[in-house]
Amino acid sequence: MAKSVAKKASNLFVWIILGLLFVALAGFGIGSFSGGGSRIGSVGDIEITAEDYARALDQEIRARIAQTRQPVTLSDLQAEGIDQAVLQSLVAQAALANEAARMGLSVGDEAVAREITRIEAFQGINGSFDREAYEQVLRQNGLTPAQFEEDMREDTARSLLQVAVLGGLQPDQAIAEALVAYQGETRDFSILTLTEADLPTGLPAPEEADLVAHYEANPGRFTRPEARRITYAWVTPAMLMDDMEIDEGALRDLYEARADLYRQPERRLLERLVFIDEAAAEAAFAAIAAGETDFDTLVAERGLSLEDVDLGEVARGDLSAEAAEAIFSDTESEIIGPVQSVLGPALFRVNAVLDASEVPFEEAEEELRAELAAEAARRVIDDLRDPVDDLLAEGATLEELAADTEMRLGAIELTPASEDGIAGYDAFREAARLAEEGDFPELLELSDGGLFALRLDEVVPPTLPPLDDVREAVAESWRAGVLREQLAARGETLVGQLATGATLESLGSVSAEAEVRRQDFIPDAPPTLVAQVFRLSQPGDVVLVPGADRALIARLDAINPAARDDPTTQILTQIIGQSVAQSMAQDIFEGYGQAMQAEVGIRLDQSMINAVHTQFP
Template sequence: MLDNFRNFGRSWIAKILLGILIIAVAGFGIPSVFLDLNANTVARVGDQNITLRDFQRVYQAQLNQFVQQTGIMPVGQDAVAYGVPNAALVRLANEASADMLTQRLGLGASDARLAQLVRQDPSFSSALGLFDSREFAAMLRQSGYTEAEYLNIQRKLAGREQVGFIFDSVQLPQVALDIARSYENDQRAVDYVELNPVLFAVSDVPEEAQLEQFFSENQNRFRTVETREITLLPLTVPALAAGIEIGEAEIAAEYERTAAQYAVDERRTIHQLPLPDAESAAIFEAALLAGESFASAVSEAGLQTGVSALGTLTAAEITDPALAQAAFGLDEGGYAVIEGAGGQRVVWVSAIAPAGQRPLEEVRDQIAQSLAQARAQTMLLDVYDEIEEARAAFRPMADVAAAYGLEVHEVALTRDGAQLAAIDTLPQDAAARIVEAVFAASEEARFTPAVNLGSNRTVFFELESVSPARDQTLDEVRDAAIAAWQDAQTEIAMTRAAEEMVEALDAGSDLFSVAAAQGQIPQASGTFTRNGAQALLDADVTQAAFQGGEGYSGYVPTQEGTIVVFEVTDVIPASADTPSQAAQALSANFADLLYSSFVEGLRQDAGIRINQDAFNLVVGIE
């Protein structure tokens, strides 16, 4: 049989079949068999190669920009998830597509023109403002380009710019500008009625068959979530400090040592009275000479309502130098007439709190807390080691906690981490990391890793039990199921009423009559734009009002659980001279958008093939 096969392979029939096979492979398998991209090519667009070096350079630039904007440094699959390498590849592919067109059209810059552009580039100038070849070479080395690469990039860039010139004079059609202006600035006004679920509340108890059907159809609403019972021990400076007692003698000694911190500057309760005219000023000047009180002078001038309190302030807290000088030069109860930016005014000091020092009783707790936290900071690492040793020996960490006055918490934790909010000694941003660690722990694990929260903050936990998510039975949640059924019936009744009101409005009834049938009184909204500016209504209602013209009616459920039934009463088109940010933005960017779309179309026509191995190598995907 083998001999027969060999003889057949030498025949002209076999050679014809082999030729047909080669043609078939060439026709359908060229991309993957005969024209595979080499290791130095990441992708090919038409006949243009995107090299490994170019992709690496652009990808790194995109990555640096992403880090600056977000503070996140993604690698590998994370970078792909954020779209960073794809953005770099699309940019290079679009440039390659434009380069194909410039080559076909013979666009670009001559060597002489390139040399002129390089000499005119201020980046390569010396201190005298002249082209410096050494500066040119240094800049290229710093950027990672050879001279040939740089000149080739500039030649391609010149060609792309020439293609872009085609679109520079293109302007957005006036009709598009009018549409944008109308979309942004058209106004509506509606009359509306807000249906409240309280008015449609269903209190009937469903029959057993109804309840069972509702429960079956909404089983997911009565499903428990996975709950993990844990023993939680936060080890932070505040948590450790809470269990440290500071003696009275130590507090008194610290108070004496830091007495300067508790010095109190003199404070004065200051009032001000602007004087409306020269006659009023004369009354106060005369009262001062006669030794009359401030209250007497105010009464004589009839300015009782003009006195304003500035507060109890130190001299440093007053920003007006003239006011500070006058107020702190008076005795208690004294007043003076001074000049101000708005004319003359009277300054009155009603009370003086002399300078001194806050008493120990007032700052005792503050000093004790400061000393406790300082001591806790020095003890933190030793306590950490003791807790880890106890856990490694499978001893309850509560024993170590008790020795240092640390509080241990028994928590039934769910994935939303809401239960952790009640633990004051946990940092506010710790919940997500604790939840992740607890739910990543194996149920069989006897030892769970500590959760490092940074800045010398650690949380230890022991997994006591796991209650998996499950469907509850009707008997377990009967009251909740009945309440949910009643809520659903209430919503159905309210929606039915809204639909009937809209049907009546569409049939020609007026909103006042339709609302009266529901015991409601319509309200007027006033005018508003599509984005809800100047509107008191829910944003969904304002959007719905723009779905029709005058007389259009509809209803919209709101986030508060109500339903708004409305009728458009007025349509105010935007005037031609109304400023429009949308129209301005479209007009300013139209040429760039058109060019980008044109280049995108070129890329789609040319097609792109990707060398996945080279792509993964640059991105760092295993």
Template sequence: MLRGIRTASSNWLGKVVMGLVVAFLVVSFAIWGIGDIFRGFGLSKVATIGNVEISIEQFRQVYNDRLQQLGRQVGRPVTADQARALGLDRQVLGQMLAEAALDERARLMGLGVTDAQVAQQITDEEAFRGPTGQFSRSRFEQVLREAGYTESRFVNEQRRLTIRRQLANTVNGELSVPKAIMEAANRFQNEQRAIDYVVLDRGQAGDVAAPTPEELAKYFDDHKIEFRAPEYRKVDLLVLSPEELGKWKPIEDADVRRVYEDNRARYVTPEGRHVRQIVFPNEDEAKAAAERIAKGTAFGAIAAERNLKEQDIDLGTVPKSGIIDRAIADAAFALRTNEVSAPVKGRFGTALVQTLSIEPEKVRPFEDVAATIRSDIAKDRGKDEMHNVRDKVEDERAAGSTLGEVAKKLNLALRTVEMDRSGRAPDGAQVRLPPGSQGLPAAFSTDVGVEADPVQFGDGGMLYFEVVGVTPSRERNLDEVKQQVEQRWRDERIASRLKAQAAEMLDKLKAGGTLQELAAAKGLKVESATALTRIQPTEAIPASVLSAVFSTAKDAAGSAEGNPQQQAVFRVTNVTVPSFDLQSPETKRIAETVRRSIADAMLAEYLARLERDIGASINQSALNQATGAVSAQ
């Protein structure tokens, strides 16, 4: 795999593109490339490098953590198939192997870091600082506890991380980016182009007659694998969560009302006032200004005479607690609308205060918040019950009970679903699973009746599951998918016609024809697009068309498949080369991105050397087992 990365990034432009437009899912040195040797050597180990072994349990924990992080980033669960398509399994294993390789090299070199250095790094960490801005022991312990770390484990990991960084910095620590590369990267990212174009869509393809039975049968035979039914698994699900346990416990209306009254301040928006103030250096000046205002001088005019702008005197609409100076707050909240106070001795000088408007206190009615309060009560009660119920479930499972038997005995809700690896039911609908369970790939790495480890999700939730049935993947017959096959056949015919028409137009353009003439002959309108960049596709100009536009010389013509069932034919009318300023923030950002890309490439070469020196092996079967993939994958 490392050889594949070398090939993909074999020139500087590839590195620049990767650095500029790809959001990496792993840390800078978490690359795939430590070992292209796949062989089975015991299902308990995913990989070895030197004397270091990575077990299935170690890999699965890191992989599931990364899968959940990715799901939170994109705002929805990521299925096992999607994760494999992204190469997440290989990226995670690459990171673990890279870390193990650096650890092994450090061990062989006898490298270390003192306790004092580790302690200094920990005490310097901003996350561990208390209200005073200094290191807080209680804050340190709280953060570790919330992250599931013991102090010794955290300290040891910080020690290893420090040594890894030292090794990495000796390889790529101080790099300068050549000006030529920065200029090329700047042009790649910021060059703009303008085009005239026409879009050929389904309307230009004409009528497509229905396929004959023979044509349809042949198409289906040639594409049979695309219509194959996936493997489905029938799974019993038992969800334990504070919300799930709490909702089954009756909550009296009186309890809800009591919580509302006890926490009434939570449902009250306090009175707010739009306040302005002018602070004077002494009481005499404040009194003189107050006398002028009383005789008709505007409050704002007094401020203008003192060279104060509106933002200097306007405190906005604030509650009384939002005004730091208690004397000013008392004065402002004693005034009527548009009234100006007498001079007030505040913390920062003598002031005049004006109230421009008053927003009365607002109380959310009990009826508006009762449902939320009831849910909160249920969740709190569920938390109290969670540990007790979980222990009972574990005891029953240890005694050999099936999940269905456990649910029945403990009066818990059991749900049975049928789904494929992507988490979809046979009808194509997405199976509803708890947030964070990521499509439940683990259900495809176990067997019927085998007790599997529960999946953690949310705020302390546990998803217990048990496979109760398997429907193997199979070839569908034509009658089952006839409608989909015919639609796919028709779509391909339309795409083929549009591609042929686009090629014909392109030949005529290259022979001297104009886009306007060719468009008129087809009853099409010529559109224009300006300020196009490589990395900002639009609805009208998708990425595939952009790629073709930036591969075409000025005044030349090209074509590309655009949105589904569309072909775009275009002519490049203008190319704008961006200016280049070494001191601009944009250039500095590009330089840093390119520097990181080059640094990563250098570290990849170093890790490849470690592979050869130390030796690495990967157990593909164990990797598939850990991620829920079939052996064939």
């Protein structure tokens, strides 16, 4: 079973067990292959046609496009081995169909019709089967009703075979229970943390010989990554904004257009509880006034939640005239009513009073000016695009662009860690990655509406700088290594003291962790801590867990079995039981399928497979 868990999703019979036996409707734009007579192979007496293979590939491509929202080609599928997975799926289907035919499994017209009428794509507006829609969808996919119905007949027969093989499979409950007991177990443990402050003598200062030895032993740590020296010319709206002249009238027009943002009327945070009639509302109000109940209780008695009665921020104009007058003229009461609302007699609860506010034009002016300046700068950049394109086409250099246009010249030694300035733009980093020495600069767009063009001047290979250039980094790395070693040594000394009778609490400040699961993570602790604790077998056992800047001594205090009556454990039992059953089914069905294929043989025509591939762009 463990073998199956690690298999890739493209595994031959994972496709089958997941229900991918049915031929999907796809194949838009795929040409036919001699009317479907050409075949790419066969399993036993069942042929796999070139048209089937082309349709399956096209379906996979379209599914990828829908998922990624990016163009996908056959080459992309081949790079990931997906074309082989598609072919294996067709082989699996053919093997099942051959076995079903050999066993005499078949289904009648009534069963085929029943399956077809259940397909949503063939249903009309009223939800019933629509013959016209059925034929239209098939035409769009290059199929005739006879072809599709025969495919459905074979698919249904294959599914009967699958049920026959796996229908009686019952997973061993003991396996699921054992896995739940393992996964649901928790542990309590105590931790003594050792840091640099706990070292008796502290850390020594490195000698020159120490630095030289560390530098020579670890060149990879100090080697600078490959860098691409790039010259670029660019312009962004932010560069031009300060030079944009903004008309005062345009600022005031924008301010008035944003009046709802800058001028807020007086508002209330309200909740409203509506009653069937005035008498019921008055009785409720009287009960609240007498202290016999409260607003929350009335809401709950009606089977409502506070979210159901919450109105949020409400201005005077949002209410009926009567309710607005009652609520906005009363600045003291929490409960107001009964008043007539648009839904009937109601009590209102006022949770907060929000005074009217106004941001004057003078305060909003800077924000408005920046917005209009950015828009104006983007228009200038749009007007710049064609002239710059023309200059580049005429052979202008980036230096000439910067001299003759609003674009500015820059240079960068780009590495994967670069993120400042123009390196912060994804479009620039991607263009820089693809650039080759000698390429002509191309005008490209930045995400904020800016433009840039670049030139790759040199690719600097990974370089180990001299020790003096990285002395500080070498010293820090040496210090980190020595700290880790000394903390581990100190921890081993203390573990030895525990073995001779000392208690963890007598060695320093101890923290406690309770009911920790195997998958839990303890903040600020080495990532292996929990796994190390779960390797301990008896309460009282200890383990030393070294870390980068601290070492931990953990003592196991208790082993807590999974609580079988806990709802979480019950859910986990169901999930693991299903997983065990699926894994067992996968193993059994894989073995069955391999036996079928070995018995009847598989024949594939690589030249025809290649011919199908040529039909794809």
